[in-house]
Structure formats: C-alpha cells, structure tokens
Amino acid sequence: MTDTETTKDVETLSLDALHRELGAKMVAFAGYSMPIQYGDGIMAEHLWTREKAGLFDVSHMGQLEIRGKNVAAELEAHMPGDFIGLKEGRLRYSMLLDDNGGIIDDLMVTRRADHFYLVVNGAVKNSDIAHLNRHLPAHIEVRERADLALLALQGPRAADVLERLGAEVGLITFMRGSEIRLRGVEMWISRSGYTGEDGFEISIPAKKVAGLARLLLKDKDVRPVGLGARDSLRMEAGMPLYGHDLSRMSTPIEAGLAFAVSKRRKMEGGFAGFDRIDRQIKDGTKVRRVGLKLEGKRPAREGAPVYAGERKTGVLTSGGFAPSVDAPIAMAYVANEDAADGTELDVEVRGKRLPATVVAMPFVPHKYVR
Missing domain, CATH: 3.30.1360.120 (Probable tRNA modification gtpase trme; domain 1)
Structure with missing residues (x-):
C-alpha cells in the first residue's frame, strides 16, 4: 500500500x-x-x-481475454507455463517474464472455450497490457474486461x-x-x-x-x-506480492516459484529469459526467497536488513504479525548459503537486531480442495 x-x-x-x-x-x-x-x-x-x-x-x-490463432503458443513465448496442454476450465499460476527472466507480473491463466482469461495485478495491469500488445503478434487480441x-x-x-x-x-x-x-x-x-x-x-x-x-x-x-x-x-500462506516479493529484479527460481516452470517448458525452453532460468535450475542461484519467523512479538517490515552474524545477507520484502501463527513472520531474499531451513539470522529494526529463523513456507498449511 x-x-x-x-x-x-x-x-x-x-x-x-x-x-x-x-x-x-x-x-x-x-x-x-x-x-x-x-x-x-x-x-x-x-x-x-x-x-x-x-x-x-x-x-x-485486471481481467483480460486473449484470443487469436495459436494463442496458447503465443502466450508460451512470454510465460513459462504449459498452456498448450491446459484443458478447458483449468487454471494455471504463471508469470510474465522479461528477456532476462525477470518477473514483470505474476498472474492466473485460465483456458476457456475460445480464449484465455488472465487475472493480473491491479498496480501493473496497464503496463501488462502494453507489454502484451507490443510483443504478441498483431492477430492476437488483448481485451481488458473493465x-x-x-x-x-x-x-x-x-x-x-x-x-x-x-x-x-x-x-x-x-x-x-x-x-x-x-x-x-x-x-x-x-x-x-x-x-x-x-x-x-x-x-x-x-x-x-x-x-x-x-x-x-x-x-x-x-x-x-x-x-x-x-x-x-x-x-x-507463503504467497508473494508483486512489487514487494516479486519484481524484474527476481526470477521464478530465485523467488522459489520453480513449480510454475512446467516440466515440458524446462526441457523445451522457448520462453523469455529461458537461458538464465535454465542456468539457475541447473547451477543454483545466488539469492533465494525464504520465510522467516521472528522471536518475540515485534514485527519487522519491508526493507529491513537481514544479517548472518555481522554480514548482511539480504533484505525483507514483506513482514508483519501473523494472527494464526501468533508471531511475527516475514519473507526475505537472502544469500543462498543462508537460505536453509533452520538457519539463524537477525533482522535489524530501528537499530536493534531481532533474532529470526529461516522456516519452510507456507507458515500455515494450505487447505485447498483437490
């Protein structure tokens, strides 16, 4: 906000x-x-x-309808999801990527009878639409359903x-x-x-x-x-917020969202930023998004530095008090060597170091009906 x-x-x-x-x-x-x-x-x-x-x-x-000849393949050129194999009525979480694998937006993609329906983040919906119109062929229609x-x-x-x-x-x-x-x-x-x-x-x-x-x-x-x-x-729920936990500075692999790069796309590639993402899948990343649970009741907010001993290892991208956990929690990007579950770190809040531990996300179990 x-x-x-x-x-x-x-x-x-x-x-x-x-x-x-x-x-x-x-x-x-x-x-x-x-x-x-x-x-x-x-x-x-x-x-x-x-x-x-x-x-x-x-x-x-933003609610968008994307339609036109070979629309699934055209969308696949800009996102790492398998849309060609997506059945009608099914949803898929995906990301719009730039040529360096940076995340332009994360979004939901649904195949409907004669088009794809996308729900994109409100803060960037206009830039998303502009990006799609610039990069998709002229015969692909991008329609916002305002x-x-x-x-x-x-x-x-x-x-x-x-x-x-x-x-x-x-x-x-x-x-x-x-x-x-x-x-x-x-x-x-x-x-x-x-x-x-x-x-x-x-x-x-x-x-x-x-x-x-x-x-x-x-x-x-x-x-x-x-x-x-x-x-x-x-x-x-361990879900990132675009503009905070996700941005063009982060790739899906660094953000812990490798599941959104489907198996076929990992093998075939053919999407924006594939070369960098492929290297990160094979060789690892320098930084990773992690969950942190802080000791005490004092929450830390976005922008707070994270330390491993006296070495700055990263920065908070989200943070606050979690009512269901009854403790302050946060998300941060930290150096890969400090990203293992159980790693003890410190978060600096107003000049004071607060002990924090890297924990698996989600912080509370998902309750989806599958």
Missing part, C-alpha cells in the same frame, strides 16, 4: 458505496480507493476468514455459503472454474484465491456485483474483509 496516492489520483470500485456503508476505512491502493479494514479490525477479519468465510473485493485486478468486477470468497465455509445460494460448486476442485448462472446472473467461478484457504473467485458484470455482495453478506458465515487481512493471510 502506498501513501503517495491522493484522492484525485484514484478511481472508485463498483462497490465503493457498499464499502462505506459497511464502515470501511478506505485507502489508495493500485490506483483505486479500497477498503483496508472494517469495524472489527484486521486481526478479527483475518481469523474470521480462517474459521468461516471472508468476502474480498478484488475488482482492482465491465467485470471480481469478488473472492475465502475460508472453510465458502463452499457451503455458495451452495446455500444455489450455486453448484461441489464439483469444482482447486484450480478449476466454470460458468454458473446464479439468481439469473451469469458469472465465472473458480476455486482459487490468495489466502491458502479453500475459496472461490467470482467474475461478474460490474452492474450486478452489488446485488451478489449483499446476498453473500446476508449469510451468517460471511463478513467483509479488507486489504489488511488479505495481506496477513497471504503472508501466512
């Missing part, structure tokens, strides 16, 4: 009036006025999502909530999606999210989103959740 955006710089979401009606504290984020928390506060919203179902407005994200809103319903009760409304989501398993008609409205529902919990993302016409949000919020198991808890939830 940034303090540099002012009200004249930001746009409003379709649910702006509802957020304010619900008592949200609004902040500027990714070019939009968005709720950071509601009346109960960040910790309560976080724990509610872990126990029941939290409703997030993520309509700032007429759509995006909700995320996350938590162990999410499926029950949707079933009670009449949405048959039981057969949709993790990283799959389907068109569903609910209360007369066509929408796309995928079993995916950014919290580590079971949950769904719902793409719906912006003109209809307020009706759906109010309907969901009538359920006793649903509460609205803002950006603050979304951040603490994704950190506990």
